[in-house]
């Protein structure tokens with residue numbers, strides 16, 4: 001090799017190695033989560049001993065948004081420019097993610113949140129969590145620039161907040177004989193006295209709450225308390241049965257709205273709540289009230305008459321509006337689940353849209369603020385991986401990717417009302433989540449996906465890149481003692497659901513001998529022959545659901561050899577999804593005279609608690625143009641779900 005060539009190779013290697021080192025040192029720039037608005041990479045790294053030199057500069061008002069920041073790193077160290085303290089705090093979170101081995105890559109970052117509200121919900125009623133647990137989650141939330149902690153403090157499973165005026169809430173309604181929610185729910189759902197042997201539960205004292213609120217505040221997180229009304233209030237009504245319609249305990253979960261004592265109770269409780277929580281919003285629940293008792297209650301009926309309310313929806317609305325006015329008179333605002341729209345939305349109330357996004361959109365159209373937490377994307381109580389490898393959950397399937405792809409701004413939202421979309425929230429209901437470790441597992445990493453949706457601009461979002469960064473974030477959380485889901489061991493969606501399935505009946509016409517039902521239509525009449533196979537959850541729009549037999553006839557177009565007919569059903573007894581008791585498989589050449597090929601009987605016990613799948617299929621050797629597939633509804637009744645009728 002001549003000398004000149006050698007020199008060129010040496011020079012090239014040097015440049016190559018140099019750029020490798022440069023990128024290795026600057027790697028952290030590409031790992032920032034949530035991804036910032038703008039990152040300008042510069043050549044070189046700032047090295048420091050001990051702590052890095054950080055200079056804080058206050059931006060003049062008007063130049064920057066709240067929570068925004070500019071972070072510059074050069075040879076002099078780090079400069080953070082922000083308009084408010086929250087911005088400086090978030091710059092510091094970014095800075096911590098940039099530091100590696102006492103170096104920080106030279107860079108300039110301009111960053112601000114997409115939405116002002118980036119929340120996480122904690123259901124501490126179903127299973128009580130310690131203040132230390134909540135503080136630990138605050139630490140992680142702050143790392144990913146989340147700023148609201150929604151505490152679901154009250155529900156049937158236990159009241160969790162000291163209220164001086166009503167001591168039985170914490171002497172009695174905060175405790176139950178059974179440790180797990182499931183055992184309690186399966187029993188007679190009674191409560192226990194504090195200190196009674198075996199009593200499970202707990203509550204936060206006022207001092208503990210003050211401490212939590214202060215800790216959260218130091219992390220730029222606002223704690224929003226939720227006090228449920230009018231429903232989900234069995235625990236209150238067991239302790240204070242005079243607030244029910246009948247005056248008797250254990251008879252209903254809704255306050256009597258005709259009783260003035262109910263308002264005295266709620267206003268007094270809210271006074272004590274507002275004294276503890278300085279949050280802009282007070283959450284007043286409003287979801288899933290069973291209004292039947294009100295229809296028969298003379299006091300509720302009288303209230304409806306006096307107030308000119310035409311139905312019980314309006315009665316609930318009356319209550320929410322009255323409470324909203326009270327809360328507003330104290331300088332705060334109410335927020336409630338989207339059922340508070342029913343019967344008329346209270347002026348100034350914000351809506352947390354959970355049953356979908358329609359409620360949120362309706363509220364926006366009316367000029368109300370909205371937080372989006374649709375169950376389909378934001379309910380972390382669903383399993384995040386294949387059910388056979390997951391801890392107990394409420395069922396369903398919500399993997400990290402599905403959380404991440406949620407886009408809260410929809411084309412059908414009114415453009416001039418988009419400023420009412422305050423943000424997004426991750427929710428974890430804990431009926432099936434007994435331990436802290438299990439709760440952490442459900443939150444992380446899916447909460448990071450919500451954090452990025454809430455903070456980052458949509459054009460900066462990229463699923464594959466997010467997965468890479470989330471893996472690193474999870475490693476970091478694990479090193480810090482969080483019991484996260486193990487992304488590296490993710491199994492993923494049902495394999496056939498990922499690939500689809502080709503078969504003889506694909507694209508063939510299906511005749512429904514019983515009509516399709518309204519709730520889970522999937523692809524309508526195409527569902528059973530579209531080659532699209534259902535995933536781990538019946539709500540993925542690929543399974544068709546029936547509250548009756550499923551009885552269909554498939555036309556293969558011409559007489560042909562049929563060697564296999566089959567379909568897959570799922571069982572998930574929680575929401576009442578069962579296997580068929582049997583399936584009859586019949587064939588015909590003319591569509592009129594059918595021959596029974598076989599009956600496939602169910603052998604899955606109706607008590608099997610896990611999510612199960614079973615093929616009801618047969619191998620055969622017949623000639624047919626028509627295949628009839630008749631699945632009989634379970635003796636347990638409930639839903640049947642079928643995704644495809646496969647013919648080969």
Ligand code: ACM
Nearest residue numbers: 287288337354429
């Ligand atoms: C809710 O999930 N019931 C708000």
